[in-house]
Amino acid sequence: MENFTFYAPTYFAFGKDTENETGSYVKRFGGKKVLIHYGGGSVIRSGLLDRVKKSLEAEAIPYVELGGVMPNPRSGLVYEGIDLCRKEQVDFILAVGGGSTIDSAKAIAAGVPYDGDFWDYYQGKVVNEALPIGTVLTISAAGSEGSPDSVITKEEGMYKRGATGEALRAKFTIMNPALTQTLPPFQTACGITDIMAHLYERYLTNTKEVECTDRMIEALMLTMIHEGTRAMEDPDNYEARANIMWAGMMAHNNSCGVGRSQDWTSHDVEHELSALYDCAHGAGLAVVMPAVFTYNLQHDVMRFAKVAVRVWGCQMDFDHPERTAAEGIEALRRFLTSIGMPANFKELGADEKDIERMAHSCCYGDARTGTIGGFVSLDQKDVENIYRLMV
Amino acid sequence: MENFTFYAPTYFAFGKDTENETGSYVKRFGGKKVLIHYGGGSVIRSGLLDRVKKSLEAEAIPYVELGGVMPNPRSGLVYEGIDLCRKEQVDFILAVGGGSTIDSAKAIAAGVPYDGDFWDYYQGKVVNEALPIGTVLTISAAGSEGSPDSVITKEEGMYKRGATGEALRAKFTIMNPALTQTLPPFQTACGITDIMAHLYERYLTNTKEVECTDRMIEALMLTMIHEGTRAMEDPDNYEARANIMWAGMMAHNNSCGVGRSQDWTSHDVEHELSALYDCAHGAGLAVVMPAVFTYNLQHDVMRFAKVAVRVWGCQMDFDHPERTAAEGIEALRRFLTSIGMPANFKELGADEKDIERMAHSCCYGDARTGTIGGFVSLDQKDVENIYRLMV
Numbered sequence: 001m002e003n004f005t006f007y008a009p010t011y012f013a014f015g016k017d018t019e020n021e022t023g024s025y026v027k028r029f030g031g032k033k034v035l036i037h038y039g040g041g042s043v044i045r046s047g048l049l050d051r052v053k054k055s056l057e058a059e060a061i062p063y064v065e066l067g068g069v070m071p072n073p074r075s076g077l078v079y080e081g082i083d084l085c086r087k088e089q090v091d092f093i094l095a096v097g098g099g100s101t102i103d104s105a106k107a108i109a110a111g112v113p114y115d116g117d118f119w120d121y122y123q124g125k126v127v128n129e130a131l132p133i134g135t136v137l138t139i140s141a142a143g144s145e146g147s148p149d150s151v152i153t154k155e156e157g158m159y160k161r162g163a164t165g166e167a168l169r170a171k172f173t174i175m176n177p178a179l180t181q182t183l184p185p186f187q188t189a190c191g192i193t194d195i196m197a198h199l200y201e202r203y204l205t206n207t208k209e210v211e212c213t214d215r216m217i218e219a220l221m222l223t224m225i226h227e228g229t230r231a232m233e234d235p236d237n238y239e240a241r242a243n244i245m246w247a248g249m250m251a252h253n254n255s256c257g258v259g260r261s262q263d264w265t266s267h268d269v270e271h272e273l274s275a276l277y278d279c280a281h282g283a284g285l286a287v288v289m290p291a292v293f294t295y296n297l298q299h300d301v302m303r304f305a306k307v308a309v310r311v312w313g314c315q316m317d318f319d320h321p322e323r324t325a326a327e328g329i330e331a332l333r334r335f336l337t338s339i340g341m342p343a344n345f346k347e348l349g350a351d352e353k354d355i356e357r358m359a360h361s362c363c364y365g366d367a368r369t370g371t372i373g374g375f376v377s378l379d380q381k382d383v384e385n386i387y388r389l390m391v
Numbered sequence: 392m393e394n395f396t397f398y399a400p401t402y403f404a405f406g407k408d409t410e411n412e413t414g415s416y417v418k419r420f421g422g423k424k425v426l427i428h429y430g431g432g433s434v435i436r437s438g439l440l441d442r443v444k445k446s447l448e449a450e451a452i453p454y455v456e457l458g459g460v461m462p463n464p465r466s467g468l469v470y471e472g473i474d475l476c477r478k479e480q481v482d483f484i485l486a487v488g489g490g491s492t493i494d495s496a497k498a499i500a501a502g503v504p505y506d507g508d509f510w511d512y513y514q515g516k517v518v519n520e521a522l523p524i525g526t527v528l529t530i531s532a533a534g535s536e537g538s539p540d541s542v543i544t545k546e547e548g549m550y551k552r553g554a555t556g557e558a559l560r561a562k563f564t565i566m567n568p569a570l571t572q573t574l575p576p577f578q579t580a581c582g583i584t585d586i587m588a589h590l591y592e593r594y595l596t597n598t599k600e601v602e603c604t605d606r607m608i609e610a611l612m613l614t615m616i617h618e619g620t621r622a623m624e625d626p627d628n629y630e631a632r633a634n635i636m637w638a639g640m641m642a643h644n645n646s647c648g649v650g651r652s653q654d655w656t657s658h659d660v661e662h663e664l665s666a667l668y669d670c671a672h673g674a675g676l677a678v679v680m681p682a683v684f685t686y687n688l689q690h691d692v693m694r695f696a697k698v699a700v701r702v703w704g705c706q707m708d709f710d711h712p713e714r715t716a717a718e719g720i721e722a723l724r725r726f727l728t729s730i731g732m733p734a735n736f737k738e739l740g741a742d743e744k745d746i747e748r749m750a751h752s753c754c755y756g757d758a759r760t761g762t763i764g765g766f767v768s769l770d771q772k773d774v775e776n777i778y779r780l781m782v
Binding site: 001002003004005006007008009010011012013014015016018177208209210211212213215216218219220222223226227239240242243244246247250255258259 | 392393394395396397398399400401402403404405406407409568599600601602603604606607609610611613614617618630631633634635637638641646649650
């Protein structure tokens with residue numbers, strides 16, 4: 001195991017009706033003037049935004065609003081939010097929504113106290129200072145509610161890039177699983193896929209003897225397969241939604257990823273797809289993951305066999321472990337198809353002719369230096385080959 | 392799943408040589424005058440205490456010392472520590488040791504700013520204020536390094552009781568697995584047993600549909616069985632020690648215990664043994680757990696069968712699930728014996744004639760009201776019967 005530090009000081013309030021306590025948590029964590037940041041109409045239509053506002057008003061905390069966050073959130077709205085916060089002397093950012101809204105809120109929070117262009121953080125500068133952030137989570141997926149990460153797309157060049165830093169951890173996160181019961185099935189499935197991807201990105205490591213975190217990741221994968229299937233079959237099942245919501249947070253707060261190298265190839269390869277076609281991140285990952293894993297299988301057959309046996313219930317083929325390894329990838333593919341995810345470029349709406357361009361952007365775009373991948377180092381040619389497996 | 396809150400804002404620095412950073416972490420978390428609290432000679436002999444002092448001196452942070460914490464830490468030393476801190480105007484408590492030292496440090500930290508008797512907290516008053524605490528962990532066992540809990544024994548009446556409160560979470564915890572390599576095998580085994588007990592206490596729940604936390608607990612149990620066995624066979628194995636250390640923290644920081652009722656019968660039943668005979672807590676638990684589980688088996692056969700199948704690798708007997716359930720308890724017993732733990736009163740040094748007295752103290756002593764147990768409600772007669780199973 002490698003040396004590491006772990007610090008996850010987010011206060012989680014989990015369960016039914018917890019959104020009504022938002023105001024008291026903002027107060028507890030020192031917010032005096034709030035920006036409420038959100039996406040489209042669903043938080044308005046559901047009445048959630050009103051309930052959140054009411055809870056702020058009950059604590060006499062003033063607020064301004066900025067809606068309009070889109071999936072694959074853009075830098076344009078971030079600049080707008082930074083200007084608004086400075087003008088209105090906002091000192092606390094409250095995200096009401098899913099990963100896109102939270103990531104956009106984090107970018108604004110980092111940008112307000114920063115003299116330079118906030119995009120610097122998305123080119124590798126660590127975020128050590130940001131306005132305090134709170135979140136009211138509406139979809140189990142990105143894990144941004146408990147992570148120190150944010151992903152934003154820059155319109156100029158359509159680069160989708162991530163920033164990180166302890167200052168980006170939310171002060172508090174409100175998690176009411178009931179809020180996720182009304183999601184369209186496609187979005188629920190995208191969330192399940194994203195969570196599975198966060199687990200695979202950590203599972204695919206070159207660090208030896210990390211049994212504790214291996215087991216934890218496997219536990220969360222098993223939970224997602226079981227409860228994900230239940231939530232798809234029975235969207236109103238609160239218990240399934242609750243198990244998914246906690247698993248989604250645990251999958252990405254990094255307690256199961258400490259002390260080990262991680263991969264993140266699938267995310268990098270996917271980001272090109274959602275940046276170019278504006279497809280849902282989860283849907284992109286569903287197409288990307290089996291291709292990446294198949295391409296990388298020979299790098300560590302036993303690791304792929306391990307997840308196949310322990311998570312997917314495959315029988316170990318002791319004479320031909322690579323068959324078991326491949327079986328596990330097939331089982332993942334079947335699971336993703338079963339929850340309604342796309343399986344190839346066509347179903348995703350991607351086009352073969354863009355492969356070279358995407359692979360180049362993935363390896364060289366916006367300050368990258370030619371290779372990606374923490375598990376297997378991949379160059380542009382490799383990434384092109386991976387995209388071809390998805391056609 | 393039940394509604395819950397979860398807040399674990401401890402900063403963990405994990406890995407080789409991390410104890411040399413103690414001073415910088417004390418500084419980071421605002422300590423200006425430190426009490427170094429520790430137990431016996433091992434932290435002196437190993438040079439650990441000197442390294443910690445050197446790191447404080449490097450940051451020009453003054454300190455006073457209070458050693459002499461014994462296993463099953465006593466209230467007498469706590470009162471002494473409180474007086475010393477007040478006299479010396481200490482503003483930060485640094486525990487260098489295992490669970491006993493950390494628990495004693497927590498009691499001192501809570502007592503210093505409190506007008507009343509610190510024991511009030513060990514009779515049920517929640518700890519909302521305490522001096523900041525840091526820990527340098529030397530044994531994987533109690534999980535106190537990441538928990539909001541503390542257990543102290545009051546000499547008068549020999550009551551062993553617990554306190555809890557978010558203020559008791561350490562600000563930082565230094566975890567160097569190499570420090571545990573020199574532990575005597577018996578202490579390593581006691582630690583493994585304590586960690587297994589923390590997992591069982593959470594696993595035995597009456598809350599339905601808590602698959603995510605069930606799976607997480609199972610993952611940590613599997614880790615402990617595998618890595619615990621390795622550490623016993625090969626004490627110098629850093630990787631085994633590292634996996635145990637992270638698992639031990641995760642087992643008790645409650646991320647795998649949220650949203651579900653918990654048991655804690657085994658701990659309550661054991662505390663009478665270690666209070667009366669001053670036996671090691673882990674050794675006591677090894678004798679107690681199989682007895683408690685056997686006594687409670689009929690309350691939820693399927694839960695005991697589940698842990699038997701998923702953790703202990705038993706084959707499910709679908710016609711007679713109670714046989715599988717019992718097989719899992721036998722497997723636990725065999726594991727505990729294999730790492731050198733006692734299996735009955737005689738091996739523990741306990742005496743049958745004290746059973747009634749212990750059961751009475753367990754159910755009625757020091758503000759208790761007649762029953763214990765979160766999984767099955769047990770009265771004095773039940774507790775007597777459980778002790779008899781250990782003879």
